[in-house]
Amino acid sequence: MIATQESFDPWAWRTSEVVLAPQAFESPDGSGTQAPWNDELQQQLADHLAVSPSSAASLDLADRLLAQPATELLRQQADQLRQALVGETVTYVVNRNLNFTNHCLQHCSFCAFRRDPGADGAYWHSFDTLQERAAEAVRLGATELCIQGGLNPEARLQGSALRYYQALLEALQQAAPGVHLHAFSPQELLFIAQQDRVPLQAVIDGLLASGLGSIPGTAAEVLDEAVRARLCPEKLSAREWCAVVLQAHRSGLRSTATLMAGHLETSRQRAGHLLTLVALQQVAWQHSQAGFSEFVLLPFIGAQAPAALRQRVGRDQPDLPAMLALTAQARLLLGRWIVNHQPSWVKLTLAGATEALRWGCNDLGGTLMEESITSAAGALGGTAQSVEALRAAASSLRRPVRERTTLYGLVPACF
Template sequence: MSEPWAWLEASAWQASETVLVSPDRPRDGAPEHSLWDLHQQQDLQELLSASPSSDRSFALAHRLLSLPASGLLREQADQLRRELVGETVTYVVNRNLNYTNHCLQHCSFCAFRRDPGASGAYWHSFETLQARAEEARALGATELCIQGGLNPEARLDGSALHYYQALLEALSEAAPGLHLHAFSPQELLFIAEQDQIPLQTVIDGLKASGLGSIPGTAAEVLSESVRARLCPEKLSARQWCAVVLQVHRSGLPSTATLMAGHLESTADRAAHLLTLVALQQAAWQHQHSGFSEFVLLPFIGAQAPAALRQRVGRDQPDQGSMLALTAQARLLLGAWFPNHQPSWVKLTLAGATEALRWGCNDLGGTLMEESITSAAGALGGTAQTPEALRRAAVSLQRPVRERTTLYTAVPACA
């Protein structure tokens, strides 16, 4: 087994230790949320501006994340959203392309993965994916979101990198001009491990082949103790941070996520969100784009592997607690994350619309096809039309506009 820092830049590996906040760090007293009123703007301001590495910041974050759903919490989050990004609700017209569900890992929450040859297993050809990309472009998409399982057979001329480069190039040929939002930090590190080459070589090669940004999935919860139970075969929390540091330094933006509502504690959530702030601070300090958005991903257990499903005891998200977390994340991430997005796949469109009242400003993408969360038993469906997303925003009497992946205006010719 290779060392955890193998394939990573030494400077990124060293920096990852600094940005990763541990849920076990000492705190300045017990986190008694009853002692803290959100009307105390001095405390709130301290929370938003404090260094993520300080114990005081962790304690305040823990206290904030302990607050129950309430009208006051919602109002504070919505007011901050209004101050940072205004009233406009945004969305992107995109298509998901999950190119294979063959995967060598066995995450305890995943109902998507299959072994080759198993019932429901697939590995789409470039021709199939190109046809779907062409269709997406004809339907007005500006983005392709490309993710899949970790398939060791995905090679071209003996190289995993060459396969993934060829995939991006085939999609660009079929749908020129579409933004390629592809490959999680786990997938990037997997490619490096498969070819035994530096991660930077992978990033540079994919960028040369058209990669425009990466999804911030595979983060789940950035707590090593939770990951040991949730996804022990996956890259570690520190490795995830190191990959993201290298991605941002290479000029590629990414999204940021938190999968919540399973085995994680309040302290785990606090550490995760403060780690995201630290990573964003590192990116902005060097004038890099960093994270473009934060997306809360509630756990779906309906079709999840039985062991985790039984431990969690819930098939669908607890909407009240997820709305509270939506607001808490908005307040905790502050100005470092202007854009917040709920998951209509996991919450349903009605639930995602309600999240717009709890600090969110974006409804995500049309997706056109979704196979990872739906495999877990989500109730939100696999696609939305632009019209449906627009109606959701209008139902709240909010203005709405289409955006690009990176939250710029869509060109008139798109």
């Protein structure tokens, strides 16, 4: 296997160090006793972000914001900013989730999805099965297929992991012509490169040639090495995640941005994560790339997590008031840099996600049609939503609602 940094273009590896916010252990956490967030502080934060999001001063201000409690004032501030940036319309996408295998060589402390080959509940779907599901999704009106899986070292074609993943995309294109392929996290992209001992750019170029449309920004968890050492020590590092995203964006691929919160992290570590997202978006925009398409908050689900982690976290389901506060805080911090914000109805339930629309969100995500990863963790939100249910959720708040594409465009009437 080639050395880690040799997987990346030199510019991406250098820049990945620059965009990472200062690690939170350098300063103590906490500003919760300070005065409520106000317009003056918001402007100070915006000024700092415009100059240097990855600075200690930016981190101090962002931490102060992320230590704010879930008050009506915080909700109103986030809701007003949402309205100013994206208006009143709530959007959603008709999509299908395809988790093609749960065979995985990593052992993340929070994951109830992974299986060893041959273990109870292990699966690796054939292309025929995935094509059938893709074709069914088209019949049900899907414009997107979201494709992710475990890190399966046996997923090879003619000895190559890249050829397997290319063939997977091509098979889905054949079964669902014209559908947007939103596939493969930064972790999966780096895994393919390492399996084949080729540069990451060769993987990105090969997948683009086979129909890749955009990538999910999962596997980020919290972009802080102290947290990752306890939560997912086998996963790619925070710096590696940033380097993959930098190269994907520079190649013209848009991605989502995520934060998995509500476990072992502090407000300061959350703040550093969000500041890193801003810095990455700035790099994309400086090079005339669109960068991140949306921000998705992923509350931690611990119902099926290992006992040691469950005990440390102290809850099996998300703390809704805390996640609503973080929803508002993320809207205020990310500001104009990432304007589309989406809650997870799988993790919060549809009722919780609907409430999040009042705390800064403007999108309800996708119909999914099936979901394996979060449901395996013990989430209560279900595995699918109908278009009617998503539209009714937005309408219950007297907000207009419309279907969108993966990249927030209008759905063609002839699709």
